[in-house]
Amino acid sequence: MLYFIVLTRLCNLNCIYCGNNPEPEIEPLEIQYKIDDLKKFIEADPDPTIAFYGGEPLLRIPIMEQIMDNIKAKRWILQTNGYFLHLIKPKYLRKFDAILVSIDGRKEVNDFYRGKGNYDVVLRNVKIIKENGFNGDLIARMAVSEKTDIYLDVRHLLNLDDPKFDHVHWQLDVMWDSPPYSRYNNFDKWARDSYMPGIRKLIDYWLETMEKRYEVLGIVPFLGIMSRLLGLNKQKHLPCGAGINAFTISTSGKILACPIAPEFDWNILGDIWSTSFQGLPFKVMVGEPCLSCRYYNICGGRCLFANKTMLWGLDGFRKVCNITKYLIDELKKIEPNIRELIQGEKISLRDLNYPIYNNTTEIIP
Ligand code: SF4
Numbered sequence: 139m140l141y142f143i144v145l146t147r148l149c150n151l152n153c154i155y156c157g158n159n160p161e162p163e164i165e166p167l168e169i170q171y172k173i174d175d176l177k178k179f180i181e182a183d184p185d186p187t188i189a190f191y192g193g194e195p196l197l198r199i200p201i202m203e204q205i206m207d208n209i210k211a212k213r214w215i216l217q218t219n220g221y222f223l224h225l226i227k228p229k230y231l232r233k234f235d236a237i238l239v240s241i242d243g244r245k246e247v248n249d250f251y252r253g254k255g256n257y258d259v260v261l262r263n264v265k266i267i268k269e270n271g272f273n274g275d276l277i278a279r280m281a282v283s284e285k286t287d288i289y290l291d292v293r294h295l296l297n298l299d300d301p302k303f304d305h306v307h308w309q310l311d312v313m314w315d316s317p318p319y320s321r322y323n324n325f326d327k328w329a330r331d332s333y334m335p336g337i338r339k340l341i342d343y344w345l346e347t348m349e350k351r352y353e354v355l356g357i358v359p360f361l362g363i364m365s366r367l368l369g370l371n372k373q374k375h376l377p378c379g380a381g382i383n384a385f386t387i388s389t390s391g392k393i394l395a396c397p398i399a400p401e402f403d404w405n406i407l408g409d410i411w412s413t414s415f416q417g418l419p420f421k422v423m424v425g426e427p428c429l430s431c432r433y434y435n436i437c438g439g440r441c442l443f444a445n446k447t448m449l450w451g452l453d454g455f456r457k458v459c460n461i462t463k464y465l466i467d468e469l470k471k472i473e474p475n476i477r478e479l480i481q482g483e484k485i486s487l488r489d490l491n492y493p494i495y496n497n498t499t500e501i502i503p
């Protein structure tokens with residue numbers, strides 16, 4: 139199973155869609171449990187993946203090293219804002235299977251969301267980890283909001299050469315904010331006139347690259363959905379795995395389904411001292427309107443947090459569903475072309491089978 143370990147709830151940045159406002163009365167800012175207790179809990183699982191998470195996890199590099207030195211995990215993942223990547227020692231860098239670095243696309247878009255100068259610092263540090271021996275899956279992780287042109291921003295990240303990202307993933311800045319749409323001037327217009335046409339163009343580009351260069355570009359939402367359409371991934375549930383095969387160890391030692399919501403009772407599944415890993419899966423799951431949706435076997439309900447909290451109301455939830463359905467339908471249209479390319483041995487099924495383990499990419503943006 140995948141375990142997010144929150145190394146600290148603090149962050150050095152203040153991105154526009156996050157706000158960096160951890161409340162200590164909900165969960166402590168720093169880890170309160172002993173690493174030995176974490177070890178006992180994690181090592182009971184024969185197949186654990188550990189993903190360091192925050193806040194910004196690299197604000198606590200010594201704790202990260204202590205965990206990597208003392209706990210046996212099958213895979214190691216890091217989600218980071220990239221500011222302190224250059225401080226990870228090569229010995230630890232080489233152990234990571236995947237590093238997800240937050241970067242939102244073109245410099246002007248990224249720096250608008252994430253702060254002036256952020257783009258340059260992050261790319262400089264990503265280059266350093268490559269030089270220092272990181273050899274795993276390097277994933278650019280975007281947050282996508284009203285300033286984003288999905289076609290231009292994803293292409294920009296795919297086209298970077300030094301450093302080269304293996305994959306680009308994104309999450310929509312939706313249903314996290316209350317009051318709803320607080321970061322949009324006009325969400326409907328952006329979705330209709332920018333995001334959805336951009337998705338269409340990006341899918342065309344993805345297919346064209348397969349047809350002309352026999353290359354499968356690492357666009358994570360496309361790969362993840364296509365893997366399900368082609369039957370490579372037979373799971374029907376929530377692709378992020380929250381509460382199913384992904385759990386979060388919060389700073390207090392509580393175990394959560396979704397890492398972003400320590401304040402909700404539905405999200406608290408137990409703690410590392412009194413709960414066994416076998417008892418965790420399926421304690422909390424998405425409900426309606428997802429279970430009776432005909433896209434459920436591909437979408438999986440998209441996001442447990444959104445399904446449970448409905449911060450944009452059912453009407454807003456359905457607006458995001460329309461985007462998800464559009465993305466799935468547009469990918470379905472090129473499924474026959476992809477099958478043909480596979481049959482003609484121009485590309486292989488292996489190229490499309492992603493992710494082969496839960497690497498914290500949520501698949502459905
Ligand atoms: S499209 Fe919407 S309703 Fe359907 S499964 Fe996905 S999130 Fe749920």
Ligand code: SF4
Pocket residue numbers: 378379380396397398440441442443444500
């Ligand atoms: S997709 Fe939603 S439920 Fe899954 S980890 Fe992200 S916020 Fe939590």
